[in-house]
Amino acid sequence: MLLIEQQIVLGLLLGGLYGLAAAGLSLVFGVLKVLDVAHGELIMLGGYGAFWLFALLHWDPFASLLVVIPASLLLGVVLYAVLFGFVVRADEETRVKNSLLVGFGLALALHALAVRLWTADDRSITTSYGGAVIAVGDLSIPVIRLLSLAVAFALIAGLHLLLTRWRWGKAIRATAEDWQAALLTGIDVRRAYLLAFAIGTALAGAAGTLVTVGYSVSPSIGLEWTLKALIVVVLAGLGSMLGTFVAGLFLGVAEALSAAVFGGPYREVVGLVIFVVVLVLRPRGLFGAR
């Protein structure tokens, strides 16, 4: 049936963004053992960055990534310095719990701030090539979403290279494996934390830009994207960025299929159900699974 195939294609295109949204969360969770539930709000901020660069300076959204990513990186450094740097000082169990609470407070504050500054309206970016589609047989693929998927994949691949080739990337992975052992081998664990958090925030900013191009941004998208990212992280486990990307695609397709079978409004439910089931079956969480 044509409709289902078209839905699957759209699901894959959206799933790439889920993967990118989850990559940052996965990195931060895996390395700092900090669950930042404000990740969706960081995505929202990145989205507004791209939106205003487009609305005020007429920057192409893909070009604005060159500004949004470094700006998000900087935001990550600031957030780590004033908030999460204090959270990581606690032992592991308190750390996860406190990070959840601090992230929640941050999410609330950022949401309220965004409503104050930019109103609660939905905004999106309409470029000259926004309506273009590529026809493949009976399927039509929106160019802009295809480009977004390509950018998302490129960013994930870049992150993978960064973590496997770069000196500090290896330090970050070593810290994720066992921070005490990493400390003993002379790695500056605090700096690895800072880098991982900043990179995670930068990824959120990039994801926000792509969300605003292909879809739309409003102050209240945060919770939804945090949940999507959490679902993907739970599906993929920690440790592999490419695995996270694939899990994102999987969630996109699963949502598309459930929308086709049960009707549109239920597309949000399937991911949550998978999430709860996986969590309950693997109750000790994700640290063990690699």
Added chain:
Amino acid sequence: MSPRAGGLALLALFAALALLPLGVRRDDLLNFVLLILLTITLAQSWNIVAGYAGQVNLGHAAFFGLGALTARTLWIGGAPIVLATFAGALVAAAFALLIGAAAFRLRGAYFAIGTLALGEILRTTVGNVLPEISTLPVASIAGYRLAHRYYLALALAALSVIAVALLARSRLGLGMQAIREDEDAAEASGVAALGLKLRALVLSTGLAGAAGGLFAYYQISYYPAHAFNPTWTFDALLVTFIGGVGTLHGPVLGAILYVFLKEYLTVRWVDLHLLIFGVLFIAIVLLFPGGLVQALIQAGNGARRRLGRRSGAPT
């Protein structure tokens, strides 16, 4: 202030509030106090499972919503409101029993995000099944008496405060607090953790369901899914933490401050109270885990010491 004196002060406060509708004819004031009482009930109910048993339930809104849905349906169908509210509490608690054993396989933050997802599943489903707004029949609107809602709110708030006061001193409550401090150690010293956590959840969600019943009785029209909105959970969490999580007075103090700021700030600046409370909340989690109650006690002790020094009395 000793715990007993503090408890008596709360009782006196509730007794005074019971006289309010007799002396005051202003609906805005009654509405305002009613909102505070609803918030006290909701926050105190969350406080049982999160503050005493240490399980951060982020799906609390689902139980509030279930209570509202049940009570509204029965009440519009002709049942007396007290019975309908009780039924709402029962349905919420029964649902808690149903999911509790599976949910408590999760520990700490995993329990939190698992219950958050559960709440969202319920909210989406209810929004899809019941998309129509629920409005009271015309006859009920004509007979709407705010004072009736007010007394139900007062009764539930008093009930929740008394429940927590009794719980805090009971064996049951001590067991819960042991789990909160260290679950493995509690189990090792003979506390049946799962059973106690389930009891905390049932008590907590039952009260939340009753609060939902009050909401269904109070609100003339609302979308059924609105009662399942996670903001109810977030309100309860903010109020409890800011006031003092795991204390009797914390949620009461937090609720008064929260509703006060919310009602007065929203008039001029939409959602500004959330910015203030978000920042305050972070500060409390990182710097003052005991909340306002602890801050007040410390300030009181400090003042007493200073006074003592000045008069030369031994401290």
